[in-house]
Amino acid sequence: MTIALSQFDEVRLDRVSRDFGALNALRDVSLTIRRREFIALLGPSGCGKSTTLNCIAGLLPVTGGAIWLDKQRVDTLRPEERGFGMVFQNYALFPHLNVRQNIGFGLKMRGTPKAEIDRKVDEALSLVRLQGQEHKLPGQLSGGQQQRVAIARAIVIEPPLVLMDEPLSNLDAKLRLEMRAEIRRIHNELGATTIYVTHDQDEALSLADRIVVLRDGVVRQVGSPKELYEEPAHLDVADFMGFRNKLRGRVLEIENGRVLLDVEGARIAGVAREHVSPGSLAYAAIRSDDMAVGTPGDRSLAVTVDTMEYRGREFVGTAHTAGGLDLVFRSHQAVEPGAKIHLQVEDNRVLVFAEPVQGRN
Amino acid sequence: MIRDTTLGAKLWAAAIWAVVAFFVLNLLAMIATVVTSSFATRWLGTWLPAGWTTRWYDSAWSEFQLGDVLLVTFQVVGAVVLISGVLGVTAAYALARRDFPGKKLLVLLFLLPLLIPPITFGIPLATVLYQTGLAGTFWGVVAANLVPTVPFVILVMIPFIEQIDPKIEAAARVFGANTFKLFIHVLLPLLLPGILAALLLVLVRTIAMFELTFLVAGPTSQTLVVALYYAVFAAGVRAVQSIDAMAVIYMVTTLVWLVIALRFVNPTQIVTRAKQQPAH
Amino acid sequence: MDAFAPATAATAHGPSLRQRLAAQGFDAVTLLVVPAAIFSLALFVYPFAFGFILSFEPKAGGDWLANYKRFFSDPFLYETIAKTLWLAIPVTLLNLLLAVPIAFRVRLLRHQRLLTTTLVLPITLGTVLVAEGLLNYLGPQGWFNRTLMTLGLISEPLKLVHNYWGVFASLVITGFPFTFLLTLSYVTGIDPALEQAGATLGANSWQRFRYIYLPLLMPGFAITFCLSFVQAFSVFPSAVLLGAPAGPTRVISIAAYQAAFEEYDYSMASAVAMIMGFVQLAIVVAVLASRGLFYRGPASGAKG
Numbered sequence: 001m002t003i004a005l006s007q008f009d010e011v012r013l014d015r016v017s018r019d020f021g022a023l024n025a026l027r028d029v030s031l032t033i034r035r036r037e038f039i040a041l042l043g044p045s046g047c048g049k050s051t052t053l054n055c056i057a058g059l060l061p062v063t064g065g066a067i068w069l070d071k072q073r074v075d076t077l078r079p080e081e082r083g084f085g086m087v088f089q090n091y092a093l094f095p096h097l098n099v100r101q102n103i104g105f106g107l108k109m110r111g112t113p114k115a116e117i118d119r120k121v122d123e124a125l126s127l128v129r130l131q132g133q134e135h136k137l138p139g140q141l142s143g144g145q146q147q148r149v150a151i152a153r154a155i156v157i158e159p160p161l162v163l164m165d166e167p168l169s170n171l172d173a174k175l176r177l178e179m180r181a182e183i184r185r186i187h188n189e190l191g192a193t194t195i196y197v198t199h200d201q202d203e204a205l206s207l208a209d210r211i212v213v214l215r216d217g218v219v220r221q222v223g224s225p226k227e228l229y230e231e232p233a234h235l236d237v238a239d240f241m242g243f244r245n246k247l248r249g250r251v252l253e254i255e256n257g258r259v260l261l262d263v264e265g266a267r268i269a270g271v272a273r274e275h276v277s278p279g280s281l282a283y284a285a286i287r288s289d290d291m292a293v294g295t296p297g298d299r300s301l302a303v304t305v306d307t308m309e310y311r312g313r314e315f316v317g318t319a320h321t322a323g324g325l326d327l328v329f330r331s332h333q334a335v336e337p338g339a340k341i342h343l344q345v346e347d348n349r350v351l352v353f354a355e356p357v358q359g360r361n
Numbered sequence: 362m363i364r365d366t367t368l369g370a371k372l373w374a375a376a377i378w379a380v381v382a383f384f385v386l387n388l389l390a391m392i393a394t395v396v397t398s399s400f401a402t403r404w405l406g407t408w409l410p411a412g413w414t415t416r417w418y419d420s421a422w423s424e425f426q427l428g429d430v431l432l433v434t435f436q437v438v439g440a441v442v443l444i445s446g447v448l449g450v451t452a453a454y455a456l457a458r459r460d461f462p463g464k465k466l467l468v469l470l471f472l473l474p475l476l477i478p479p480i481t482f483g484i485p486l487a488t489v490l491y492q493t494g495l496a497g498t499f500w501g502v503v504a505a506n507l508v509p510t511v512p513f514v515i516l517v518m519i520p521f522i523e524q525i526d527p528k529i530e531a532a533a534r535v536f537g538a539n540t541f542k543l544f545i546h547v548l549l550p551l552l553l554p555g556i557l558a559a560l561l562l563v564l565v566r567t568i569a570m571f572e573l574t575f576l577v578a579g580p581t582s583q584t585l586v587v588a589l590y591y592a593v594f595a596a597g598v599r600a601v602q603s604i605d606a607m608a609v610i611y612m613v614t615t616l617v618w619l620v621i622a623l624r625f626v627n628p629t630q631i632v633t634r635a636k637q638q639p640a641h
Numbered sequence: 642m643d644a645f646a647p648a649t650a651a652t653a654h655g656p657s658l659r660q661r662l663a664a665q666g667f668d669a670v671t672l673l674v675v676p677a678a679i680f681s682l683a684l685f686v687y688p689f690a691f692g693f694i695l696s697f698e699p700k701a702g703g704d705w706l707a708n709y710k711r712f713f714s715d716p717f718l719y720e721t722i723a724k725t726l727w728l729a730i731p732v733t734l735l736n737l738l739l740a741v742p743i744a745f746r747v748r749l750l751r752h753q754r755l756l757t758t759t760l761v762l763p764i765t766l767g768t769v770l771v772a773e774g775l776l777n778y779l780g781p782q783g784w785f786n787r788t789l790m791t792l793g794l795i796s797e798p799l800k801l802v803h804n805y806w807g808v809f810a811s812l813v814i815t816g817f818p819f820t821f822l823l824t825l826s827y828v829t830g831i832d833p834a835l836e837q838a839g840a841t842l843g844a845n846s847w848q849r850f851r852y853i854y855l856p857l858l859m860p861g862f863a864i865t866f867c868l869s870f871v872q873a874f875s876v877f878p879s880a881v882l883l884g885a886p887a888g889p890t891r892v893i894s895i896a897a898y899q900a901a902f903e904e905y906d907y908s909m910a911s912a913v914a915m916i917m918g919f920v921q922l923a924i925v926v927a928v929l930a931s932r933g934l935f936y937r938g939p940a941s942g943a944k945g
Contacts, residue, residue: 057531057535058534058535059531059534059535061663078534078539079531079534079535080534080535080536080537080538080539082535083537084535085535085536086532086535086536088528088531088532089528090526090528092526092528092529092531092532093529093532094529094532094533094547094551095529095551096550096551105533105536105538105546106536106537108546109533109536109537109538109542109546110537153532153536157536157537370846373742374746377742377743377746378746380739380743381743381747381756384817385756385759385760387778387785387814388759388762388763388814389759390778390784390785391771391774391775391777391778391814392762392774394774394777394778394783394784395770395773395774395777398777405782406782408784408787448676448677448680449677451673451674451676451677452673452674452676452677452678454670454673455670455671455672455673455674456674458670459666459667459668459670459671460666461665461666461667461671462665462666464666467674467678470678470681470682470685470686471677471681473685474681474685476868476871477871477918477921478871478872478874478875478921479875480875480877480894480897480898480917481871481875481914481917481918481921482685482688482689482914482918484692484897484898484901484910484911484913484914485688485689485691485692485693485695485911485914486684486685486688487901488688488691488692488695488901488907488910488911489687489688489691489692491907504684505684507680507684508681508684508685511677511680511681512681515677565765569765569766569767570767571767571768571769571877571878572875572877572878575878576898576901586767586769586770589769589770589773590769590878590882593769593772593773593776593882594881594882596776601777604773605773605777608770608773608774611770612766612770615765615766615767616762616765616766619761619762619765623758623761627754627757628754628757628758628760628761628822629757629822629825629826631761631764631765631822632761632764632818632819632822632823632826
């Protein structure tokens with residue numbers, strides 16, 4: 001019972017839960033995916049992102065909630081009845097079938113006439129630019145080519161939804177960038193709807209229309225890449241988005257959402273992203289790019305430099321304060337390890353978060 | 362690998378190869394003795410027989426009714442291979458793909474008939490089969506031979522199935538294969554080399570399985586190896602050459618299948634059932 | 642403190658029985674194991690249990706231990722244990738002592754297949770054929786004695802068949818390849834980088850064997866010994882055909898066979914089989930218990 005592409009407007013996860021096992025459990029995940037959208041599920045390993053994908057694919061049964069494709073409930077269907085396309089982490093190509101047979105597998109299972117299979121497979125082969133390789137076995141292909149076969153196999157069945165489970169994690173850095181662009185190109189050309197699981201925030205930011213950040217089986221934030229990058233809702237999301245410096249301090253005063261923190265005697269000002277109150281403990285989250293060498297003063301932190309790395313246009317250093325805070329900063333000049341310097345941030349580049357609730361970690 | 366080149370190490374290596382050579386030489390000479398004798402007209406007190414003949418094969422064939430015995434042997438072996446294949450592969454699939462309470466106990470249960478020598482469990486097994494009236498019949502012999510072969514297939518197939526990525530099965534499901542299509546289009550082609558290897562080894566083992574067949578076979582259900590035992594046991598009744606001719610026929614039936622089996626498995630696997638190691 | 646922890650979120654809709662079973666690993670796939678399990682219970686476990694109980698129901702009457710009392714009071718019966726051990730233990734030790742250095746040497750060979758194929762021959766051919774072959778080959782007119790006499794090592798043929806040595810030889814011919822191939826699989830299973838690491842730290846070849854390989858291989862050797870021993874202990878056709886089945890090679894399996902098929906006393910035969918099984922078990926347990934003294938864990942380096 002393949003679901004025709006045209007009938008579909010949205011896929012809805014309604015309080016989906018999966019209870020078994022402490023790890024990879026999901027708790028009340030609700031999410032609506034609109035047609036032609038590219039959604040990235042982002043989070044550290046064990047956060048439940050692959051579990052979510054497997055529940056959508058039908059490879060894992062859900063223990064609570066429902067999954068809807070428009071008005072049709074799909075979580076009760078077997079995986080072979082859902083008609084979704086999936087790209088697996090290690091590709092899961094059938095080792096005994098050649099490229100053409102691998103791509104045509106889904107159509108063959110649907111009883112598509114041979115001539116039509118041939119035509120569609122040819123189309124898919126040219127879409128993923130694999131013409132001339134169709135009679136090779138998966139073992140004879142490079143990692144990037146296997147990846148292309150896996151994508152072609154998933155899209156040739158014209159699925160309403162394409163599921164991708166960390167598809168780039170087995171490729172080397174250069175190929176990863178190349179295939180990332182390919183995946184987005186194919187998504188756009190086909191007008192596909194894609195759910196993409198990754199633990200790499202760069203991938204999620206560059207590919208997705210919307211990103212869903214998961215942690216411990218719970219949705220932490222949903223938003224466009226820009227929203228997540230600039231306005232993470234929680235400290236752990238900020239951490240994931242590259243706010244590598246997390247300075248714990250006491251709230252001195254609050255004014256119009258602007259918070260002044262005392263961090264080891266230095267006064268750090270920032271924008272509150274969560275509710276904090278004067279006198280409580282809070283965190284100032286700062287990207288390493290926004291922390292630079294400055295001059296002594298009550299707004300800068302006195303630190304001792306630990307390491308210095310050359311990164312092309314500038315240096316990235318690590319340092320620690322007298323109180324034991326570890327910091328990452330950038331610098332235009334090399335600083336000798338052991339040197340005492342002062343680090344400064346711009347006020348509007350600091351986000352302030354409440355201290356995380358215990359038990360969340 | 363590290364090789365020593367000192368004199369002591371060389372002497373040690375030479376001594377080891379001498380032992381190996383001595384063993385292999387005696388083994389081959391023993392086999393050659395049987396073959397030579399089966400073609401000998403008269404062979405007493407000399408290095409080689411007085412003359413050569415093939416007539417012992419004719420006499421062995423009729424004296425020991427080898428036509429019937431071979432037919433029974435292949436029927437028994439065929440039944441054992443088929444049944445242990447079906448029972449063994451299905452059980453191995455479950456054991457390779459699922460973790461459930463009591464699995465370790467079950468694996469131990471399947472391991473025991475391979476570790477305990479057949480004569481030890483064969484006597485109680487024969488007792489039960491005689492009580493139920495199965496002993497002496499064709500199916501009694503098949504049942505007794507299945508006791509070690511079903512676990513053998515299970516233990517050969519478990520690692521083989523485990524090395525097939527379960528994601529491949531998941532992929533087949535996602536792309537629309539139901540259980541039957543999954544089996545026909547994906548599992549069977551992938552498992553075929555393993556099944557073939559396991560069943561060929563079962564075949565060779567069953568032809569050579571003496572103890573269990575001996576304990577439960579009747580006059581019309583004995584296999585070649587049991588017939589050979591009775592012939593050697595009653596040596597003196599028949600000419601030695603005739604018995605040796607039968608032994609050669611037995612050797613050939615076994616070795617033909619061994620040679621075929623060795624195209625698919627490493628010789629070490631016949632003993633250890635270990636995963637095949639890449640040759641270095 | 643943890644007011645936000647959504648720990649009780651899913652209590653409203655508990656999982657079904659089927660889902661709970663599936664989480665434990667019981668589903669349709671698991672059921673595939675059932676036919677083989679039933680088969681194994683019916684033809685392996687049940688006969689064993691049946692034989693065990695039957696051994697306490699003597700055919701000739703008497704109290705429930707009569708079979709065992711008879712076994713341990715009749716020297717013709719109880720001496721079979723000693724006779725079998727006297728064959729099985731020396732043969733197993735010899736096979737293992739030969740197999741270990743040879744396996745270490747063969748491990749270095751690029752083309753092991755010819756040798757392993759040759760060695761697999763006697764295992765595949767089985768004990769009956771080996772017995773028939775050795776009857777000729779080791780006989781007074783056989784090639785073995787003939788060669789020794791030609792070389793001038795002996796003046797008259799050694800008596801090597803229809804006695805202890807005939808059975809001994811057949812157990813070496815079939816047992817050594819078994820022991821060797823098992824040992825070889827253990828030896829080649831050890832990461833060669835461990836030996837190389839030992840060498841860079843200054844260990845010579847003996848020290849590398851003694852302090853690296855031996856501790857890692859000891860569990861494997863213990864298992865090899867056990868498997869080889871139970872094989873040798875259950876020697877049957879060659880003890881009849883090549884040995885002196887009424888005398889020095891009247892092994893325990895002959896006693897069991899005769900009770901069953903010559904006296905038709907299945908109760909006594911079961912008792913002998915139980916005793917045979919018990920002796921094997923005792924030796925195996927003794928060997929494996931001493932294994933507790935050795936290193937146990939992965940032998941392949943720090944991959945786990």
